[in-house]
Amino acid sequence: MIQFLLDDELRQVDGLAPETSLLDYLRTQLGRTGTKEGCASGDCGACTLVLAEPDGEGLRYRAVNACITPLGSLHGRQLLTVESLAEGERLHPVQQAMVDCHGAQCGFCTPGIVMSLFAWRHAACAHDRESALTALSGNLCRCTGYRPIFEAARRIAGDTHRDRFSDAERATAERLRALPAGASLDDGEQHAWLPTTLEELDTLLMNYPQARLVAGATDLALEATQALKRFPQLIHLERVAELRRLEEHPDHLLIGAARPYADCLEALRAFPGVPELLERLGSLQIRQRGSLGGNIANASPIGDMPPVLLALDARLRLRRARQLREIAIDGFFTGYRQTVLQPGEYIEAIVIPRLREGQLFRVDKVSKRRDDDISAVCLALRLDFDEQGLVREARLACGGMAATPLRGRRSEAALVGRAFDAAAVAAAQAALAEDFQPIDDLRASAAYRLKVAQNLLQRALVEYTATPAEVRHA
Numbered sequence: 001m002i003q004f005l006l007d008d009e010l011r012q013v014d015g016l017a018p019e020t021s022l023l024d025y026l027r028t029q030l031g032r033t034g035t036k037e038g039c040a041s042g043d044c045g046a047c048t049l050v051l052a053e054p055d056g057e058g059l060r061y062r063a064v065n066a067c068i069t070p071l072g073s074l075h076g077r078q079l080l081t082v083e084s085l086a087e088g089e090r091l092h093p094v095q096q097a098m099v100d101c102h103g104a105q106c107g108f109c110t111p112g113i114v115m116s117l118f119a120w121r122h123a124a125c126a127h128d129r130e131s132a133l134t135a136l137s138g139n140l141c142r143c144t145g146y147r148p149i150f151e152a153a154r155r156i157a158g159d160t161h162r163d164r165f166s167d168a169e170r171a172t173a174e175r176l177r178a179l180p181a182g183a184s185l186d187d188g189e190q191h192a193w194l195p196t197t198l199e200e201l202d203t204l205l206m207n208y209p210q211a212r213l214v215a216g217a218t219d220l221a222l223e224a225t226q227a228l229k230r231f232p233q234l235i236h237l238e239r240v241a242e243l244r245r246l247e248e249h250p251d252h253l254l255i256g257a258a259r260p261y262a263d264c265l266e267a268l269r270a271f272p273g274v275p276e277l278l279e280r281l282g283s284l285q286i287r288q289r290g291s292l293g294g295n296i297a298n299a300s301p302i303g304d305m306p307p308v309l310l311a312l313d314a315r316l317r318l319r320r321a322r323q324l325r326e327i328a329i330d331g332f333f334t335g336y337r338q339t340v341l342q343p344g345e346y347i348e349a350i351v352i353p354r355l356r357e358g359q360l361f362r363v364d365k366v367s368k369r370r371d372d373d374i375s376a377v378c379l380a381l382r383l384d385f386d387e388q389g390l391v392r393e394a395r396l397a398c399g400g401m402a403a404t405p406l407r408g409r410r411s412e413a414a415l416v417g418r419a420f421d422a423a424a425v426a427a428a429q430a431a432l433a434e435d436f437q438p439i440d441d442l443r444a445s446a447a448y449r450l451k452v453a454q455n456l457l458q459r460a461l462v463e464y465t466a467t468p469a470e471v472r473h474a
Contacts, residue, residue: 002075002183002194005175006030007084008168016071018185018192018234019224023047023066026081034082034111035066038140040225042068042218042286043372045139048112050119052078054176058169062262062288063119063135068221069289070214072192072236075183076176080165082111085118093159094118094152101152105143113139113149116284117156122165127157137371138283181239192234198242198348201235202322208233209344215243215258216289218282219298243293243348251354257293257347264292270354271312273363277304280365283372293347296329299337299404302375302443306333306405308363310397311380314352320345333404358385360420360464364456368443375400376444379456383420391415391424396457401436401449408435411457425461429454 001014038046047066085092120135132153185192211233243258363380367373378399394412414427438449
């Protein structure tokens with residue numbers, strides 16, 4: 001049984017399939033039809049709702065996509081939908097701003113936009129246009145009525161009055177903390193568990209080594225919504241505190257495998273280009289749920305973060321039956337969506353070395369559209385220079401260029417022992433054709449991918465040698 005607050009009401013739920021999405025639960029079980037289904041893949045934001053969780057003495061409000069968030073994720077949280085906001089006939093300030101500014105067009109996407117703006121209003125951020133763009137990055141208005149929506153956001157930012165949710169935060173947080181930590185879901189045929197410690201997780205995996213692990217479900221849920229798969233055994237990781245930790249050490253970062261991207265962003269600002277990459281990886285709704293460990297374990301050849309981690313020589317801490325081992329991420333991927341993970345083994349943490357003086361790092365992503373899209377090519381480059389300015393060591397890694405995220409070892413060798421100049425880049429560009437044999441698919445042709453990777457090396461040289469005023473981006 002899972003327990004959560006629906007607005008201010010305690011709810012206890014069991015007997016539903018573990019893959020049931022919050023969207024299906026709301027619409028079929030609760031009759032809350034304000035939350036809409038637009039894509040069933042976390043792309044459009046029409047189904048956006050807010051999950052609130054204890055944070056200090058108050059709450060943190062996260063806008064998430066209901067269509068790809070599994071029901072078990074409700075445990076220990078407060079669920080807020082568009083129906084939660086108004087008090088009788090009196091609209092919430094966010095709703096009123098949308099009305100006053102004519103922010104609703106056909107209205108289908110409006111509930112999700114309202115909930116994103118509600119979460120933004122309660123976020124600890126500068127409520128400026130840039131943060132409003134981020135908050136709404138995962139909400140598509142099919143009528144393209146964005147100007148009045150941003151006018152509504154401007155009005156919301158100027159309203160500093162507390163609402164009833166702010167007034168009740170401390171009491172709500174206390175109620176949520178009083179709920180049992182662990183939980184489960186069982187519909188008689190399928191079972192889901194929500195362990196709270198690594199030891200509980202290890203025991204479950206020893207008993208059920210074939211169980212699917214789920215952190216944010218931003219990828220796994222698509223198997224249910226798009227392929228209509230069922231999950232006989234599902235283990236949620238998001239309540240295991242050790243898997244959500246972040247440790248900042250002088251020489252490295254340690255990030256728990258289930259920590260959401262949104263909670264890693266500040267720490268990852270130490271690596272040039274990575275925060276910008278994360279902002280393009282997916283909408284805020286996706287980043288509130290998706291995790292670094294999930295991006296790695298999925299072993300997708302077009303995952304955005306594996307090339308970064310390969311270039312940084314990151315290491316993975318793997319755990320199985322209370323036994324730990326640590327491996328270089330370079331040895332983790334064995335084939336298309338295949339890894340070295342053994343049955344019952346999982347990623348506990350990712351260890352990322354910090355950049356040192358004399359190192360250049362950059363990452364570039366090319367996709368069919370700039371935001372919220374899958375890579376055609378992602379290239380990460382790290383160069384270590386010696387005292388003479390020659391490249392002592394090179395790491396070049398690509399996504400979208402092979403069956404796995406992969407280092408270009410011949411390209412790296414072409415850069416080592418020489419200045420990073422036009423001749424070195426030309427040699428590395430030629431070597432890329434030996435390192436990678438990309439494929440043709442709907443996103444790009446093989447020839448295009450190779451040319452893009454070569455051009456990204458050229459861009460790295462241009463930006464390395466040019467003054468900031470000389471650099472131009474299309």
